[in-house]
Amino acid sequence: xxxxxxxxxxxxxxxxxxxxxxxxxxxxxxxxxxxxxxxxxxxxxxxxxxxxxxxxxxxxxxxxxxxxxxxxxxxxxxxxxxxxxxxxxxxxxxxxxxxxxxxxxxxxxxxxxxxxxxxxxxxxxxxxxxxxxxxxxxxxxxxxxxxxxxxxxxxxxxxxxxxxxxxxxxxxxxxxxxxxxxxxxxxxxxxxxxxxxxxxxxxxxxxxxxxxxxxxxxxxxxxxxxxxxxxxxxxxxxxxxxxxxxxxxxxxxxxxxxxxxxxxxxxxxxxxxxxxxxxxxxxxxxxxxxxxxxxxxxxxxxxxxxxxxxxxxxxxxxxxxxxxxxxxxxxxxxxxxxxxxxxxxxxxxxxxxxxxxxxxxxxxxxxxxxxxxxxxxxxxxxxxxxxxxxxxxxxxxxxxxxxxxxxxxx
Numbered sequence: 323x324x325x326x327x328x329x330x331x332x333x334x335x336x337x338x339x340x341x342x343x344x345x346x347x348x349x350x351x352x353x354x355x356x357x358x359x360x361x362x363x364x365x366x367x368x369x370x371x372x373x374x375x376x377x378x379x380x381x382x383x384x385x386x387x388x389x390x391x392x393x394x395x396x397x398x399x400x401x402x403x404x405x406x407x408x409x410x411x412x413x414x415x416x417x418x419x420x421x422x423x424x425x426x427x428x429x430x431x432x433x434x435x436x437x438x439x440x441x442x443x444x445x446x447x448x449x450x451x452x453x454x455x456x457x458x459x460x461x462x463x464x465x466x467x468x469x470x471x472x473x474x475x476x477x478x479x480x481x482x483x484x485x486x487x488x489x490x491x492x493x494x495x496x497x498x499x500x501x502x503x504x505x506x507x508x509x510x511x512x513x514x515x516x517x518x519x520x521x522x523x524x525x526x527x528x529x530x531x532x533x534x535x536x537x538x539x540x541x542x543x544x545x546x547x548x549x550x551x552x553x554x555x556x557x558x559x560x561x562x563x564x565x566x567x568x569x570x571x572x573x574x575x576x577x578x579x580x581x582x583x584x585x586x587x588x589x590x591x592x593x594x595x596x597x598x599x600x601x602x603x604x605x606x607x608x609x610x611x612x613x614x615x616x617x618x619x620x621x622x623x624x625x626x627x628x629x630x631x632x633x634x635x636x637x638x639x640x641x642x643x644x645x646x647x648x649x650x651x652x653x654x655x656x657x658x659x660x661x662x663x664x665x666x667x668x669x670x671x672x673x674x675x676x677x678x679x680x681x682x683x684x685x686x687x688x689x690x691x692x693x694x695x696x697x698x699x700x701x702x703x704x705x706x707x708x709x710x711x712x713x714x715x716x717x718x719x720x721x722x723x724x725x726x727x728x729x730x731x732x
Contacts, residue, residue: 326656327721330516331714333592333599341591342584352583356543359586360385366590367526371501382528382535385586386542389490389512389525390419391579396486396508396527397427398576399537400458404429407683408457413443414668414701416462420488421669424460430683432456433670435698439624441634441663442469444700449477458484463492463502464664465710466518466603466630467623470497470505486510490525491664493518494600496627507531513585516712518600518631519592521585537573545576600629602715607633609719613726618644630713633722634663635729637707645707651728652711660710667705670695 345352345359364383371383386392397410410429412421415436424431434451437444441464448459459478463469469492478485485506489495493511495502503509508531513524527538536550543549547559548569560568607630614621620636637645652659661667669675670693675682679692695702711725 327658327712327725329658329660329710329712331712331716332515333517333520333714334515334522334588338588338591342587345583345587354583356385356580357583359583359590360581363586363590363593364526366593368528370593370596371503371528373501381530382532382538384527384529384535384538384542385581385589386525386527386579387581387585388523388579389488389510389514390417390423391542392490392510392512392525392527393419393423393488394426395538395541395576395579396510396534397423397429398541398574399534400484400486400508401427401429402537402574403533404457407455409453409455410458410460411443411448411451411456412460413462414670414695414698415441415464415662415664415704416488416669417490417665418669418672418674420460420462422674425678425681429458430455430681432682433693433698436464436700436704437469437471438620438636438700438703439622440469440471441465441467441623441704443474445471445473445477448474452477452481452483456481456483458486460486460488461506462488462490462664463495465491465632465634466495466607466628467492468495468497468502468627470502475505484508490514491517491631492629493596494629496629499627502627503528508534513589513592516631518603518629519589519596521581521589521592524581524585524589540573541576542579543576544578545572545574547571547573599715603631603713604628606630606713606715606717606719606722609722610713610726613723613730615730618730633709633711633713633725635709635711636663636704640703640707642706648729651731655724655728657711657725657728661708662705663708663710668695668698668701670698670701671705 368383406428409432410424411432435447487506487509489503490512508529511526513521539549559571610633676692680690684691
């Protein structure tokens, strides 16, 4: 529907289109597939992410065609260095591609409930979930909130766990003044059209690990060894397979996840105003959260360092009658919403989970069972009693107050 307050706002401006037209109008005609503009944006992104022109913190960035693709090549790369069936701790409140990337690359997902103040992994339950088989913690920064804590970082360090950050919904959020996406070994971002910034469709993998970087470069492009930037690595494959054309050696059964020059041109222009847009979204968020009735809604979330591109009203207590009443009002006033916060709610309640029950390695009376959503009460509460309402930079204060007034009505 064409709602008065849409769930998402197209971030592409007239200025973005003009820059794109100028690029396409060059003479001679520019190359449009993955080329110089992609490489340029990868460098610009690294500088922005680390606030460092030398980019020593996360020096390796691989632009792809979506955040989902970023997840996929991340775990395909980890598959090369970790044992099959290794456990990956994941949250229920996330996007489907986080779980599918873990499943499809032969790892065992282990769900961990969320912290109601960060909407990310609960640090105490995370500690209890770690076993000798745990190798990765896959943390999602939900809808602009920072999901990190000192304890989570220490648990990863003390147990020699790889931290992968999903920052697809939280560009510019910070933990102790440092951007999220720079704490883990690998971080993934999305440039979907309604996210903090867009390249129409797109994403990027950022990593401080050179081996992961080389693997991701290859797996972005069918697994072709020629896409690696390490000459010694390419020489190794060439010498091991002298019968193959050096330009067509495939290190893994991978796919084409490449982005294009068009996406990169848009992304570069969007990046210039990302910080200003995040500042405006943050101001909108505080107007919203300060306008909510704390007797009805949770207003004690961890606001520090947020970059919320969505408002996240969550009922204090389970109440299906109140929930349905609120949703009826929102529909009446044409305020578009998504129940369940990010990803359509708890992934544990999605039908694909039951189909992959064996992959969770939970046996009851000799039969494989899918995880029980009732064992994750915080995620389940958000699934039924939390909402995503759009927050975009040009949103007027009067409209935000109008939304809170509707939510607060008895």
